[in-house]
Amino acid sequence: MTIQPTILDRFAAIVGEKNALTAAEDIAPYLIEQRDLYHGRAAMVLRPGSTEEVAQILKLATETGTPVVPQGGNTGLVGAQQPDESGRSIVLSLSRMNRIRSIDTAGNLATVEAGVVLKVLQDAAAEAGLLFPLSLGAEGSCQIGGNLSSNAGGTAVLAYGNTRELCLGLEVVLPTGEILDDLRYVKKDNTGYDLKDLFIGAEGTLGVITAAVMKLYPQPKGKGVAYAGLKSPADALKLLGIATEHAGPALTGFELMPRIGVEFTVRHVEGARDPLENPHEWYVLIDISSSRSSDDARAILETILTEAYEADLVQDAAIAESVAQEQMFWKMREEMSWAQKPEGGSIKHDISVPVASIPAFIEEAGRAVLEMIPGARIVCFGHMGDGNLHYNISQPVGADKEAFLARWSEVNHRVHTIVASYGGSISAEHGIGQLKREELRHFKSPVALALMKKIKSAFDPAGIMNPGKTL
Numbered sequence: 001m002t003i004q005p006t007i008l009d010r011f012a013a014i015v016g017e018k019n020a021l022t023a024a025e026d027i028a029p030y031l032i033e034q035r036d037l038y039h040g041r042a043a044m045v046l047r048p049g050s051t052e053e054v055a056q057i058l059k060l061a062t063e064t065g066t067p068v069v070p071q072g073g074n075t076g077l078v079g080a081q082q083p084d085e086s087g088r089s090i091v092l093s094l095s096r097m098n099r100i101r102s103i104d105t106a107g108n109l110a111t112v113e114a115g116v117v118l119k120v121l122q123d124a125a126a127e128a129g130l131l132f133p134l135s136l137g138a139e140g141s142c143q144i145g146g147n148l149s150s151n152a153g154g155t156a157v158l159a160y161g162n163t164r165e166l167c168l169g170l171e172v173v174l175p176t177g178e179i180l181d182d183l184r185y186v187k188k189d190n191t192g193y194d195l196k197d198l199f200i201g202a203e204g205t206l207g208v209i210t211a212a213v214m215k216l217y218p219q220p221k222g223k224g225v226a227y228a229g230l231k232s233p234a235d236a237l238k239l240l241g242i243a244t245e246h247a248g249p250a251l252t253g254f255e256l257m258p259r260i261g262v263e264f265t266v267r268h269v270e271g272a273r274d275p276l277e278n279p280h281e282w283y284v285l286i287d288i289s290s291s292r293s294s295d296d297a298r299a300i301l302e303t304i305l306t307e308a309y310e311a312d313l314v315q316d317a318a319i320a321e322s323v324a325q326e327q328m329f330w331k332m333r334e335e336m337s338w339a340q341k342p343e344g345g346s347i348k349h350d351i352s353v354p355v356a357s358i359p360a361f362i363e364e365a366g367r368a369v370l371e372m373i374p375g376a377r378i379v380c381f382g383h384m385g386d387g388n389l390h391y392n393i394s395q396p397v398g399a400d401k402e403a404f405l406a407r408w409s410e411v412n413h414r415v416h417t418i419v420a421s422y423g424g425s426i427s428a429e430h431g432i433g434q435l436k437r438e439e440l441r442h443f444k445s446p447v448a449l450a451l452m453k454k455i456k457s458a459f460d461p462a463g464i465m466n467p468g469k470t471l
Contacts, residue, residue, distance in 0.1 A: 003043045003088060007064050011046060011090060014056045019096065021045040030071060030091045033082055038434060040083035042069070045091045051171060051179060051210040057092065058208065059177025062462045068092050069466050070204035072146025073117065075138035077350070078433030080150065080203040080469050089467075094145050097210060103128050108216040109168065109185060114145025114209050121214070130216040133160040133252075137334050145209045151201035153429030155333075158385035159252040159289070160217070162429065163200065170196040171211035175460045183213050198455065203431055204466040206459040220252075220289035224297030225326040226305060228317035229280030233359040235313045236284050236384060240355070242311075243286055243304045250300060253287030254385035255333045256358075261379045264339040264394075265332055272332055272339075275318045275325075284384070285333050336381050340394050343377070345401040347411050349391040353424035358384060365418050369393055372411060373404070388428040391415060409438075416443060432470045440470070 012020035021027055022044050031040050048054045061068045067089040071081045083089035098115035105128050112121055118139040125132040136142060136154040146152075148170070152163045160166065169184030182195055199206055230236050236256055243251050259281050265272045276283075286304065290297035301319050308314040320326040340346045353361045362380055369376050375396030382389040393411065395404040416426045420443050432440050441449065449471075456471055 003064075003066060007060075007066065008044055010060060011044060011057060011066075014053055014060070015046050015048050019047040019049070021047070027091075030074065030093060031082065033074060033076065033079060035077060038079040038082040039085070040069075040089070041085050041087035042083045042089050042091045043087055045093055047093045047096050049096045051097075051173060054092070054097075054173045054208055054210055055177045055179055057090075058173050058175050058464075061090065061464045062175050062177070065462060065464065066090055067464050067467050068208075070094065070145070070149070070208050072114065072143035072149070073138065073141045075142040076146065076150060076433065077430045078427075078435040080431050080433030080466070081146070082434070084468055092208065094143060094208075094210070098143075100124050101211065103130075103216070104185070105130065107185060108218075110214045110216055111183065111211065112144050112214060113211045114143060114148075116144045118142050118144060118147060125216050126219065128216075129219060131219045132166075132214065132216055134163060134166060137337070144212060144214070148200050148209050148212055149202065149204050150431040151429070153383070153386075153388060155253050155255065155287075155383065157383060157388070157429075158254060159249060164197065166215050167196060167200060168213040168215060170199055170209055170213075172199050172207045172209050174207045175462060175465050180207070183211065185213060198459075201431070203433060203469050205456060205470050206465060218291065220297075221292055222290040222294030222297045223326065224288040224290070224294065224301045225320040225329050226286045226301045226317055227275040227320075227329045227332070228284045228286065228305065228308070228314045229276050229278070230282045230284060230314055231280070232282060233362050236282060237356070237359055238311070239284060239304075239308050239313050240384060242307050242313075246304050246307075247288055247300050250288050250290055250297070251286070251385070252289040253285065255285040255382065256384035256389070257283040257285070257333060257336060257381045258379060259283070260377055261336045261339070261381050262332065264343055264379065265336050268339045268342045269331070269335040271328070272335060273328075275329060275332070276316045278316065280315055285329055333381070336379070337390060337392065340379055340392060343394045344399070345395040345404045346379075347393045347405065347408050349389075349412065349415050349419075349426075350428050350430040351389055351391055351415070351419045351424055351426060352387045352428035353389070353419060353422040355384070355387045357422045357424070358387065358389065361418065361422055361424070362389075365391060365415055368414050368418060369411065372414060373407065375399070387424070412439065413442075434469060437468075437470065
């Protein structure tokens with residue numbers, strides 16, 4: 001069933017002809033995603049320029065039963081921002097709503113529209129002498145609305161929390177067209193339900209986030225980054241304890257990487273090189289942000305590494321001597337996922353387990369994967385400090401890529417079952433979308449699922465908001 005041309009004309013009239021895209025070549029970029037897993041179709045792409053236009057669009061969508069798929073920078077990894085293949089959906093792009101409405105240097109707050117690119121907010125905060133700490137590989141194109149809708153994580157969660165923890169309030173358009181103005185500017189507000197948390201991480205299934213109040217922080221006076229080689233994840237866990245003890249809140253990153261991931265990165269990423277002279281089974285990147293100076297950050301790193309050497313936890317380490325070297329150290333971690341692509345098919349997991357359980361999980365999951373696919377190359381890396389691991393599995397050398405990828409669901413389920421046995425999560429920071437919808441039904445409790453469905457029904461009884469996602 002297609003949307004009647006007269007209805008499409010009514011939608012187009014809201015945003016103006018040039019912001020209502022219908023030509024196949026204009027719509028195409030909104031229908032693809034970077035993993036090339038989903039290929040949707042849409043009747044139209046609408047690019048509203050204001051909250052009021054979003055409200056008119058959703059009111060008309062509810063009236064006409066037209067599905068709406070909100071989309072930010074289109075950098076999501078689980079298909080949450082893609083329409084289905086029916087061709088009946090309208091993609092609602094928030095990219096034109098990209099104003100930073102205000103930066104409050106006294107309250108350390110920024111009020112931004114949903115289409116503001118993350119890097120733009122980072123730079124605006126820096127110009128004001130402040131820090132917006134959310135940092136992702138896609139920060140040059142992802143948008144704040146999408147970050148909120150997926151509750152994005154990234155490399156600074158250890159110190160600052162997920163996007164949810166960085167948000168004080170939201171402006172949201174409900175499916176009825178009503179505007180919820182919940183743009184709070186105070187950190188203490190106990191006036192009933194905290195409604196913003198229903199929309200953060202909801203992947204556009206309850207309403208459309210159009211603006212947000214985000215927390216800013218003082219800029220660190222100095223940074224220090226170290227790259228260490230170790231024998232095992234168990235040693236890395238002990239090193240994390242030492243780092244936490246000496247650095248406290250100054251510990252802003254603690255990333256775990258395997259030897260095979262480092263080899264892939266050196267092999268395929270231009271300018272990448274192993275910072276250490278000899279190979280090691282595992283590596284850790286430690287990031288310190290000091291409120292005093294770079295010398296202070298370096299002193300903390302030296303104290304951590306000295307104690308770790310004496311405890312025979314670290315085999316070798318290097319402390320970055322310049323900003324360029326810090327960036328190179330981080331590049332080894334940030335490009336690790338991309339570096340798997342030239343190695344063939346990769347079955348991916350975005351999971352979390354309790355930090356103390358990471359070594360045991362890695363050992364148990366490794367046995368299970370190699371039992372299923374002998375020769376599989378496990379690239380387990382990620383944010384050890386907060387328990388979030390990207391448990392990626394590259395195909396065996398010389399294997400058939402399509403046959404390997406055909407086992408995606410089977411392998412996912414086996415790994416997720418192990419994750420669940422440790423009390424972990426099958427989605428740490430990427431969301432559910434289409435990719436993990438069936439897995440959610442298996443691993444989420446029936447009571448929790450029933451509550452989620454009731455919330456969805458209460459907010460969106462017509463079922464127009466991003467149908468087929470999450471639930």
